Amino acid sequence: MYQPTDLKKGTVCQIDGKPYRVIEYGQKVMGRGGSIVNVKLKNLLDGSVIPKTFKGQDKIEPAEVASKTVQYLYHDGDIFCFMDPESFEQFELSNDVVDEAKDYLKEGCELNLQVFDGRVINVELPKNLYLEVTYTEDVVKGDTTSSVLKDATLETGLVIKVPAFIKQGDIVSVDTATGEYRERKK
Template identity: 45%
Template structure:
């Protein structure tokens, strides 16, 4: 593949490392050849780097297979997912699951990215609905805006919620930063 064919979301194999293109731009300086500026995100570490390629440079694209998989359970060492098409089960280590574990409920479907059969990362939906398992009771008069209190949701994650939220309510949580988005 040529650098002229870059697209956002394409995964490149550069020196044995996998990088996702998150931004690119063709640039023609006053003198010299056209170059392609890009921002690349390391698939495993999440590190973002700027990289400039000469126009028409050959780059190796990596095949990344994204599959919808259902989360079954955590066996103490790995998270067990099942392919919703083939019903094959796949054990995914905690390192790969990362922060997604704070939002995973049993039987929930998530997108698992695989390269040569090895799981790379898990794509969660932008938000999930979780039940509040514990929060301090609100006091009378706490209906006003602005105040928050800590609450623990069913996955064990602790988030900040408005004072009027009570134990047992379902709340919508942003999977990118863990922010409260609203009541369900």
């Protein structure tokens, strides 16, 4: 069982038999040592977001979520095809399940799926991914300060802001939580 203060961002818990992920966390300390924890929870089955308040003595049930490593193969419209690297079994997931992860999926990459009650509920991306820049504007000569940002299209189709010195063909690290540029691969 979780205490309310265990519910950090990203924690998966179970409320009324449904899995939820904490997406926002806030704690208020009250007089005489009590505290209230305010969280926003994302339902991992239907994607809805609800606010919830817990008191210090509340008990929260952890969700029985299993993790499964898969390889991304391709997508066709709103269907994404994956393969189990051990059994070579292929299966498809809808756009609803893949959600925002679709912007980071590169053919052949390995990632984890979260499974709840025999059903895939979430595509878990690594914190950082290296992707190739397929298009970006050339920089104006003399305007190469690192504070100038420009758009860059990555191999997955995602467009992010990068420093002016990044050019087409560079491999850049992207933070999958925020979609922001981190560094150029050396």
